[in-house]
Amino acid sequence: MGNDYRKGCANIASHECKFSRISKHGKLLMKVRLQKLGLMTPRLTLKVIYVFKLPRGTGAGGVDKKGITMKYIVAIIQPGRLTAVHEALVGIGIEGLTTSEVQGYGRQKGKTETYRGAEYTVHFLPKVKIEVAVDAKMADKVVETIKIASESGKIGDGKIFTFDLSSATRIRTGETGADAL
Amino acid sequence: MLNSFYSKLSLVGAAAALAAFAATPAFAQEVPEHGVFILNSVLFLMAGFLVMFMACGFCMLEAGLVRAKNTTMQLTKNMALFSTAAIGYYLIGYNLMYPLGDWSIDGVFSALFPAVAVMEAVGVAPEAADDIAYASTASDYFFQLMFCAATASIVSGTLAERIKLWPFLLFTLILTAFIYPLQASWKWGGGFLDEMGFLDFAGSTVVHSVGGWAALAGALVLGARAGKYKDGRVVPMPGANLPLATLGTFILWLGWFGFNGGSQLAMGTVSDVADVSRIFANTNAAAAGGSLAAAVLTQIFYKKVDLTMVLNGALAGLVSITAEPLTPSLGVATLIGGVGGLIVVFSVPMLDKMKIDDVVGAIPVHLIAGIWGTLAVPLTNSDANFGTQIISIAIVGAFTFAISWVVWTVINLILGIRVSEEEELEGLDKAELGMESYPDFSKQV
Numbered sequence: 001m002g003n004d005y006r007k008g009c010a011n012i013a014s015h016e017c018k019f020s021r022i023s024k025h026g027k028l029l030m031k032v033r034l035q036k037l038g039l040m041t042p043r044l045t046l047k048v049i050y051v052f053k054l055p056r057g058t059g060a061g062g063v064d065k066k067g068i069t070m071k072y073i074v075a076i077i078q079p080g081r082l083t084a085v086h087e088a089l090v091g092i093g094i095e096g097l098t099t100s101e102v103q104g105y106g107r108q109k110g111k112t113e114t115y116r117g118a119e120y121t122v123h124f125l126p127k128v129k130i131e132v133a134v135d136a137k138m139a140d141k142v143v144e145t146i147k148i149a150s151e152s153g154k155i156g157d158g159k160i161f162t163f164d165l166s167s168a169t170r171i172r173t174g175e176t177g178a179d180a181l
Numbered sequence: 182m183l184n185s186f187y188s189k190l191s192l193v194g195a196a197a198a199l200a201a202f203a204a205t206p207a208f209a210q211e212v213p214e215h216g217v218f219i220l221n222s223v224l225f226l227m228a229g230f231l232v233m234f235m236a237c238g239f240c241m242l243e244a245g246l247v248r249a250k251n252t253t254m255q256l257t258k259n260m261a262l263f264s265t266a267a268i269g270y271y272l273i274g275y276n277l278m279y280p281l282g283d284w285s286i287d288g289v290f291s292a293l294f295p296a297v298a299v300m301e302a303v304g305v306a307p308e309a310a311d312d313i314a315y316a317s318t319a320s321d322y323f324f325q326l327m328f329c330a331a332t333a334s335i336v337s338g339t340l341a342e343r344i345k346l347w348p349f350l351l352f353t354l355i356l357t358a359f360i361y362p363l364q365a366s367w368k369w370g371g372g373f374l375d376e377m378g379f380l381d382f383a384g385s386t387v388v389h390s391v392g393g394w395a396a397l398a399g400a401l402v403l404g405a406r407a408g409k410y411k412d413g414r415v416v417p418m419p420g421a422n423l424p425l426a427t428l429g430t431f432i433l434w435l436g437w438f439g440f441n442g443g444s445q446l447a448m449g450t451v452s453d454v455a456d457v458s459r460i461f462a463n464t465n466a467a468a469a470g471g472s473l474a475a476a477v478l479t480q481i482f483y484k485k486v487d488l489t490m491v492l493n494g495a496l497a498g499l500v501s502i503t504a505e506p507l508t509p510s511l512g513v514a515t516l517i518g519g520v521g522g523l524i525v526v527f528s529v530p531m532l533d534k535m536k537i538d539d540v541v542g543a544i545p546v547h548l549i550a551g552i553w554g555t556l557a558v559p560l561t562n563s564d565a566n567f568g569t570q571i572i573s574i575a576i577v578g579a580f581t582f583a584i585s586w587v588v589w590t591v592i593n594l595i596l597g598i599r600v601s602e603e604e605e606l607e608g609l610d611k612a613e614l615g616m617e618s619y620p621d622f623s624k625q626v
Contacts, residue, residue: 114483115417116490116542117530 069178070165071139073146075130076104076158081150082128088149089132092141095181097132108155127158133165135178215307217449221316224457225324228443231436232327236263238432239334243341244618245426246489246541248418250608251342252618258337258346262353266330269358271298274329275322278362279370288373291366298322316446324443328388331440332361335392338541340399342418343406343605346613348598355588356395364391364577379573380565383444385504385554386574391581393548397537398585402593405538407605415533418540423488430492434468437499441506460506464499467506467518471498471550474522482526490529493542494522497550504554508561517557521550552578 077085082099089097103124110123134142143160151157170180240259247255275298280291300319301311311318333353340349365387367374381387409416420426441464447453475494479487498518502509509517528545537544555574559565592598604612611617 114485114487115419116487116533117483117526118415118417118533120415120417 068164068166069136070133070168070181071136071142072131072133072163072165073139073142073160074163075132075146075150075160076102076127077130077146077150078152078157079126079128081152081157082130085130085146085149088145089142092138092145094132094134094138094142097130099131100129102127102129106156106159111156125156133168133181135181215313217447218307218310218313218316220448221446222320224443224445224448225316225320228439229320229324229327231439232324232331232443233436235327235331235433235436235440236334238429238434238436239331239338241425241429241432242492243338243429243541245422245424245429246338246420247341248608249421249619250610250617252421252610253614253616254346254609255337255341256618257614258341258349259334261346261350262333262337263330265350265353266333266357267326269354269356270326270329270362272358273297274358274362275325277359278325278365280366282371284372288371288376289367290363291370328365328384328440329357329361332388332392332395333357335389335543335547336396336399338543339396339539340403341540342609343600344399344403344598345596345600348592348596351592351596352395352399352585352588356585360395360581360584360588361388361391364580367577368573374573374576377573378564378566378569380558380562380570381504381555381573382506382558383441383503385500385551386577389500389503389547390551390555390574390578393544393546393551394578394581395585396539396543397548398582399589399598400537400539400544402586402589403599405536406540407602409538410533410536415530420489426489426492430495433496434465434499437464437468437503440464441503445507456507462511463506463509463514464502466511466514467498467502467521468495469498470515470518471495471501471522471525474498474519475526478523478526489542490526493525493529493546496546497521497525500547500550501554501557503551505558505562505565510561513561517554517560520553520557521546524550524553 075085079101086097103126105124108125110121110125112119112121114120130146132142139162143162146160167176168178168180169176236259240256243255243259244252273295276293276296277291280293283292284290285292285294300322301317302309305317307313315321333356336353336356337349366372368379368381368387369375406418409418438461442457442460445453445457445460448457472491472495475490475497476486479485479490498521501517501521501524502514506514525542525545528549529539529542532539532544539545552574555570556567558570559567589598600609600612
């Protein structure tokens with residue numbers, strides 16, 4: 001049933017569908033607020049209301065009644081391996097990912113460098129964090145792919161973490177769950 | 182007719198004139214009337230532009246070697262110190278430095294004190310020029326001012342990241358109006374060091390070591406940056422932007438051709454032009470020697486090349502050749518510069534052991550390599566002797582260090598020269614200026 005709802009609302013033209021999820025009062029409030037800011041055309045207002053309101057309530061989003069269908073994978077890798085990992089993930093059909101530059105340390109506890117003749121320890125080493133949300137069936141394959149593509153065999157190669165993912169929403173269309181990935 | 186043509190030439194046009202008479206056989210034998218005046222003035226202007234650009238070099242080098250949170254302040258100090266030098270040198274510096282034989286204390290203190298610098302009249306006629314056999318007064322003033330400003334630039338790098346802006350500028354004013362010109366008059370103004378036979382072509386001692394001594398005195402009064410020396414260890418604080426530091430070093434390298442080449446002070450004869458050319462080539466060779474020596478030595482000692490030392494090495498090579506850029510052969514110039522690079526690699530950690538915190542390495546580069554360069558003069562120039570060089574280095578050093586130390590101490594007692602520890606941790610950009618260099622970039626400590 002939830003699935004039907006998502007599909008029905010995938011088309012932004014079917015406004016009624018979204019309105020049905022929001023109380024009249026909430027709709028009005030949101031509209032007034034946004035229009036006061038001078039940001040809103042009526043059409044845009046509808047979209048924003050939809051996005052703001054949807055995550056509320058347990059029914060919305062990608063939780064399947066049968067259980068977890070999505071996984072969220074976070075990998076901390078050597079910055080120089082990003083290109084290889086990206087290409088490998090594209091190769092197995094991953095459609096999108098997020099990266100950020102981060103700093104941290106593991107068992108290695110940073111490393112020693114010399115600057116102008118004085119030794120010092122860099123406590124937080126630069127790494128790249130990759131975040132990718134995937135269908136649960138794909139998770140093992142993604143983890144394995146990242147592992148192979150980012151491995152140099154040396155200390156400091158990083159780690160991969162996998163989380164259960166309870167919800168996903170594509171902001172533009174309102175699709176939720178695995179369809180939003 | 183040609184004579185009147187030359188006398189009407191503007192200074193800027195003189196380079197074209199040089200090409201014109203060089204190409205005409207009739208003028209190949211001698212420089213036409215006023216040609217010496219014109220060509221010397223052109224040398225001063227051209228070299229002055231180059232030395233002026235060294236202010237940019239120092240600024241970029243320092244901006245690259247401080248941490249990001251102090252970048253705006255370092256840029257501000259460099260801009261302000263250059264401007265302060267221009268005022269100080271105008272007000273009393275120039276006439277204090279060049280008494281033209283008019284001493285109130287013979288060979289020690291100019292009688293033209295306090296007196297502002299005065300240029301020749303607008304459209305001055307050849308008969309009315311201050312010294313028709315030399316160069317226009319304004320070109321000489323412009324050129325010498327840039328040396329004075331370079332001295333002040335040396336100080337700012339050492340004291341970076343912890344000194345307050347205004348007390349620093351007050352010291353800069355005293356340095357550029359009084360300390361630098363006074364000791365420079367002893368040599369370049371025809372004072373007692375010059376009489377003794379001291380040789381310092383473009384200022385390894387007169388400019389660079391003076392900047393270094395003033396910086397050393399300041400560093401001692403000011404103290405090290407917070408957290409720099411902890412539990413008997415040195416805590417490095419890597420510079421934020423090595424591309425800028427490298428750009429700055431290359432700009433300094435370029436500017437040095439004007440610094441040393443212009444110090445020939447003459448371009449009106451074949452031998453002068455040939456000498457200026459020799460100086461350019463030797464200056465370049467010494468920088469190359471210094472940077473390569475530093476690269477090789479850091480590879481040997483630390484297993485990796487340290488770019489900041491290579492940059493310092495190039496500058497130390499330049500400072501080393503500054504006392505005598507004319508007489509060495511290219512090979513000897515390279516070696517003299519190479520020793521400069523070696524000095525940097527050894528003296529940077531040595532200063533750290535003594536807990537003297539020199540952010541950009543100005544003391545090794547300008548003071549210690551400056552002393553080396555001055556001592557190296559007798560190696561290739563038989564007019565110099567070690568005894569006179571050593572005595573002169575000691576006199577200039579003792580005077581500059583002592584008076585700088587007193588001035589720093591007095592300013593510290595009256596105004597306080599150091600920011601609070603909290604402001605230092607926050608960074609001078611936010612604390613003193615409220616303006617960051619890269620507000621759009623995320624920051625790491």
